[in-house]
Amino acid sequence: QVQLVESGGGSVQPGGSLRLSCTTSGSTISIYVMGWFRQAPDSQRVLVATITSTGRTTYEDSVKGRFTISRDNAKNTLYLQMNSLKPEDTAVYYCNKVPAKPDYWGQGTQVTVSS
16 A cells, blocks of 8 residues: 655745655555646646656646656655746645556645745
C-alpha cells in the first residue's frame, strides 16, 4: 500500500516561490510515472505536471516555464518547484501516479497566492 504525503505549501505573494515535496511510506514510487495535481475551490482536480521514472517531464500550459517537477528516486520523493506564482495558482496540490490511483490520494498541501 502506498501512502503519499504532500508538504511545502503555504501563503505567498504573487511572484513568489514555493517548493512542494511528496514522500511515501510503503512501496517505492521510483518506477512509476508520477504527477502533481491541483484542485482549486469549486473546480475539478487537474494534472499540472508529470515525470517518468527516467526524468522526462510534461507540463500543463498554464504552468510551463514557471513550475519544475523533479524526483529523487533514492529518497522516494517527488518535488514541484513553483516560481512566479500567480493568484490563479491557489489550490490544494496533490501528488499521485499517472494515471491517478484513487487509493493513493493524500491530504494535499494548500498553496495560497495573494497580495
